[in-house]
Amino acid sequence: xxxxxxxxxxxxxxxxxxxxxxxxxxxxxxxxxxxxxxxxxxxxxxxxxxxxxxxxxxxxxxxxxxxxxxxxxxxxxxxxxxxxxxxxxxxxxxxxxxxxxxxxxxxxxxxxxxxxxxxxxxxxxxxxxxxxxxxxxxxxxxxxxxxxxxxxxxxxxxxxxxxxxxxxxxxxxxxxxxxxxxxxxxxxxxxxxxxxxxxxxxxxxxxxxxxxxxxxxxxxxxxxxxxxxxxxxxxxxxxxxxxxxxxxxxxxxxxxxxxxxxxxxxxxxxxxxxxxxxxxxxxxxxxxxxxxxxxxxxxxxxxxxxx
Numbered sequence: 001x002x003x004x005x006x007x008x009x010x011x012x013x014x015x016x017x018x019x020x021x022x023x024x025x026x027x028x029x030x031x032x033x034x035x036x037x038x039x040x041x042x043x044x045x046x047x048x049x050x051x052x053x054x055x056x057x058x059x060x061x062x063x064x065x066x067x068x069x070x071x072x073x074x075x076x077x078x079x080x081x082x083x084x085x086x087x088x089x090x091x092x093x094x095x096x097x098x099x100x101x102x103x104x105x106x107x108x109x110x111x112x113x114x115x116x117x118x119x120x121x122x123x124x125x126x127x128x129x130x131x132x133x134x135x136x137x138x139x140x141x142x143x144x145x146x147x148x149x150x151x152x153x154x155x156x157x158x159x160x161x162x163x164x165x166x167x168x169x170x171x172x173x174x175x176x177x178x179x180x181x182x183x184x185x186x187x188x189x190x191x192x193x194x195x196x197x198x199x200x201x202x203x204x205x206x207x208x209x210x211x212x213x214x215x216x217x218x219x220x221x222x223x224x225x226x227x228x229x230x231x232x233x234x235x236x237x238x239x240x241x242x243x244x245x246x247x248x249x250x251x252x253x254x255x256x257x258x259x260x261x262x263x264x265x266x267x268x269x270x271x272x273x274x275x276x277x278x279x280x281x282x283x284x285x286x287x288x289x290x291x292x293x294x295x296x297x298x299x300x301x302x303x304x305x306x307x
Contacts, residue, residue, distance in 0.1 A: 003074060003077050003078075004023075004026045004077060004178060005026070006019055006022040006023060006026060006174070007073070007077065007171070007174065007175075008171075009070055009074070011170070011171055012066055012069055012070040012073060012169070012171040012172075013054060013055050013056065013065075013066035013069065013070075013169065013171075014055070014170070014171075015051070015055065015164065015170065016170050017170070018170045018171075018173045018174045018177070019174060020173075020174070020177050022174075023174040023175070023177040023178040023181070024177055024178070024180075024181040025181075026178055026181075027080075027177065027178040027179065027180065027181030027182035027183075028181045028182070030080065030081075030182045032080065032081050032182050032183055033081075033183075034183060034184040034185075035083075035084040035085060035183040035184060035185035036184070036185075038082075038084045039230075040229075040230035040231060041084045041085075041228065041229045041230050041231075042082055042083050042084050042229060042230065042231045042232075042233065042306065043083075043084060043085050043086075043087060043226060043229040043231070043232045043233065044076070044083050044085070044086045044087065044233045044235075045087045045089075045203070045226070045232060045233065045234045045235075045236075045246070046072070046086065046087065046088050046089070046172075046235060046236045047089050047203060047234065047235070047236030047237065047242045047243045047246055047271075048089055048090065048091045048159070048236050048237050048238075048242050049069060049072070049088070049168055049169055049172050049236050049237060050090060050091060050159050050165065050166060050167060050168055050169065050237075051164055051165045051166070051167050051168075051169055052158040052159045052163075052165030052166070053065055053091075053158070053159070053237040053238060054066060054068075054069050054169045054172075054237060055169065058158070058165055059156050059157060059158035059159075059165050060155060060156055060158040060159075060274070062237050062238045062272050062273070062274055062275075063272060063275050064272030065237050065238075065272050068235070068237070068269065068270050068271055068272055069169055069171070069172055070171075071267075071269055071270055071302040072172070072235050072267065072270045072302065073171055073172055073175045074302070075267070075270070075302040076175045076176075076178075076179055077175060077178070079306045080178065080179050080182050080183065081182075081183075082306050083179060083183070083233075083306075084183070084185060084229065085185050085186075085187070085188065085229075086176055086179055086180075086185070086187045086188070087187070087188045087190060087222075087226075088168065088176065088187055088188065088189055088190065089190040089191075089192055089203040089236070089242070089246075090159070090166065090168075090189060090190065090191055090192070091158070091159040091166075091192060091193040091200075091242065092159060092161050092166065092191050092192065092193045092194045093157070093158065093159050093160050093161065093193050093194065094160070094161060094194060094196070095157070095160070096132060096196055097195075097196050097197075098130075098132075098133075098137060098140065098152070098196065098197050098198060098199070099152065099153065099154060099155050099199050100154065100155065100157060101113070101114070101116075101154055102131070103130060103131060103132055103137070104118060104128045104129065104130055104131065104154070105128075105129055105131060106127060106128060106129070107126065107127070107129070112128065112154045113154070114154055114155060114156040115153065115154065115155075115156075115276050116153075116154040117151045117152070117153055117154075118141060118151065118152040118153075118154065119141070119145070119151050119152075120141045120142040120144075120145050120151075123137070123138055123141050123142075124138075124142075132196070132197075133196075133197050136197050137197070140152070140197065140198065140208055143208055144207065144208070148207060150207075152199075159193070161194070188225075190203050190222070191215075192206075192215065194215070195210055195213050195215060195216060197210060198210055198216075200215070201241045201242045201244075201245035201246075202242070202245035202246045202248065202249040203219070203222070203242070203246045203249075204218060204219045204222060204223065204246060204249035204250065204253070205217065205218045205219065205249050207245075218249070218253065223250070223253050223254075226250070227260065229263065230263060231263050231264075231265055231306075231307070232263055232264050232265065233265045233266075233267055233306075234246065234247060234264065234265070234266050234267065235266070235267035235270030235271055236270070236271060237271060237272065238271070238272065238273055238274045238281075239271035239272055239273045239282070239285050240273035240274050240281035240282060240284065240285040241273075241274060241281070243271045244285050244288055244289070247264075247266065247289070247292060247297070248288070248292075250264065251292055251295065251297065255295075258295075258296055261295065261296045261297060262296055262298070264297055264298060265298050265299075265300050266289070266297065266298070266299045266300070267300060267301065267302055268299045268300070268301060269301045269302055269303075270302060273285055
């Protein structure tokens with residue numbers, strides 16, 4: 001199908017007020033069957049496609065994300081009649097969180113700059129000292145290294161709740177509204193990342209479980225909902241972090257039933273990795289995804305036929 005008249009590919013990755021009325025009216029004009037009648041049922045899970053990750057001026061801009069976003073948007077328009085529901089995660093942060101500079105200082109009272117790695121040995125030696133939840137913070141850094149083979153990264157302030165950077169990229173928002181109107185299918189919003197004392201890359205669970213927080217464990221309700229779909233497509237930002245960890249969570253949860261894993265489709269041209277000098281996040285992500293390929297995970301592209 002041709003792309004809707006209101007869509008301008010040159011505006012992807014730019015800030016503007018989405019034309020919701022035009023998107024909704026164009027969607028209604030398609031006169032497509034309602035999504036509740038779909039067979040097969042197909043879900044699209046979009047991870048953190050927010051201004052701060054996609055736009056060049058974003059606080060944690062991912063190289064390649066604008067082109068990823070453009071491909072995903074046009075894939076939605078071309079396949080609107082097949083996509084039953086769109087799930088949208090929103091990374092949602094506040095100023096005082098364990099992965100921000102506010103949480104830590106050195107012996108001289110200086111806070112760590114962005115992209116600082118805080119190791120368990122640094123904390124044990126007192127080089128970096130937590131200012132909040134001191135005992136938890138010390139155990140957290142050690143647990144990341146021991147159980148998850150990771151180290152705590154201090155990120156620039158990004159996707160802060162209430163800021164422009166927290167919003168979905170405007171061109172994508174129009175595509176989501178178009179789909180909702182065309183298919184009578186309300187998009188699902190998934191909030192993550194607001195627990196102060198843990199990172200929360202996966203849309204399904206934080207890096208370390210927090211027993212007394214409503215989002216502190218595995219999101220079984222979301223897994224049950226995704227299990228209702230015949231195919232589940234996944235894309236978004238960043239490949240190396242939130243997309244990868246989302247896929248990791250699903251693969252662990254569905255490992256006992258390989259037939260579920262065969263329903264997954266990763267849009268490999270709809271995601272890119274964070275770039276930080278001295279760390280090859282993309283290579284690490286590729287290695288992890290290769291293991292999933294070996295266990296039955298299917299990768300596809302936005303240029304390939306849906307199914």
